Amino acid sequence: MRVADLTEEQLLGRIVPLLPAGSATLVGPGDDAAVVSAADGRFVVTTDVLVEDRHFRRAWSTGEDVGARAAVQNLADVAAMGAVPTSLVVTLAVPGDLAVSWVEGLARGLALACAPWDVGVVGGDLSGGPVVVVGVTAHGDLEGRAPVLRSGARPGDVLAHAGVLGASAAGLALLSADLVGPGDEAAIRAYLRPGSPLAGGPAAARAGAHAMLDVSDGLLRDAGRMAAASGVRLDVRSDALEGDVRGVADAAARAGVDPLDWVLGGGEDHGLLAAFPQGAALPAPFRAIGTVHAADDESARVTVDGAPPHVRAGWDHFAG
Structure with missing residues (x-):
């Protein structure tokens, strides 16, 4: 059965029952807008989009893969603010010849990523188009805490990371x-359906993190964003990344690249990078990977072992 064989209402009738409600949802799908509780009077909001043949290929990705990935990349942004994710709104454009089962799979993928965190998919929009486009807006609850911004890193802070690097x-x-x-399943899954240490975001906020962000475009590029926003220099220790390098070394050898290039420059792992006060107990699963210094050179906001890195700095949607 193709999408074109159904009306919009019939397609929604197949999707909506597959989506999780979430305990923060007061009014879910079916009205002109959803109503979601915001216990402390504020809510965190972020949005992102996945475009077929730009961010994923249907030849590689099932609907479940794309749904889970679309959810995780937005939930990670909420967690990076120190907030607990509460709900998603999803917009979907699909071509008429797309199998209905693929769209149902996408709904199941959203549910797989959201349900463990009690996140509801509370509404959205549906349209036709030449390729699949998935847009997600995520909301989160700060639970009375101040948001953790990327601009708060201070000289002397410990730079820490939660999650994997280079696998995607x-x-x-x-x-x-x-x-x-054989043996590449973990790397393929990391790209098609990445995970994220979502609980680490609120945990870092409770532990007093000065700054935090989601590592979506590569460690060097996103560290550079934190450094620029905070007016500091971040120095990454290569020895702290040895486990990540070993994890992708075999694949890198077959691809003919330095595995450190993937660890430092590869994106879409959706880990969390944070700056903690010196001496603070790092909450699981964070591990120290460097230090924060006063900015002494505008051209070297991020260094590796004290020197400017000779690695491509990560993904840019327009520069590549």
Whole structure:
């Protein structure tokens, strides 16, 4: 059955029952707008979009993969503010010849990513289009805490990371070069359906993190954003990344690249990068990967072992 074989109402009738409600939802899908509780009078909001053949390929990705990925990349942004995710609103454009089962899979993927965190998918919009486009807006509850901004890092802070680095880049490289082999399941999954240490965001806020952001475009590029916003220099220790390098070393050897390039420059792992006060107990799963210094050179906001890195700085949607 294709999308074109159904009316909009019939397609929605297949999607909506698959979506989680979430305990913060007061009014869910079915009215002109949803109503979601915001216990402390504020809410965190973020949005992102996935475009077919730009961010994913249907030849590689199931509907479940795309739904889960669309949810996680937005939930990670909410967590990076120190907030607890509460709800998503999803817009979806699909071509008429798309299988209805693929759209149902997308709904299941959204549910798989959201349900463990009690996040509701509370509404959205549906349209036709030449390719699949998934837009997600996520909301979160600060639970009375101040938001953790990327502009708060201070000299002397400990730079810490939660999550994996380089795995998604490895998966993309293997798929692109048709190099997928036995033992590559983890890397492929990291690209098609990334996870994120979402509980680490609120935990970091409770532990007193000065600054935090989601690492979506590569460690170096996103660290540079934190450094620029905070007016500091971030120095990453390469020895703290040895586990990440080992994790992608075999794939990198087959692809003919330095695995450190993926670890430092690869994006879409959706880990969390945070700056903690010196001496603070790092909440799980954060691990120290560097230090924060006073900015002494505008051209070197981020260094690796004290020197400017010789690695491509990560993904840019327009520069590539």
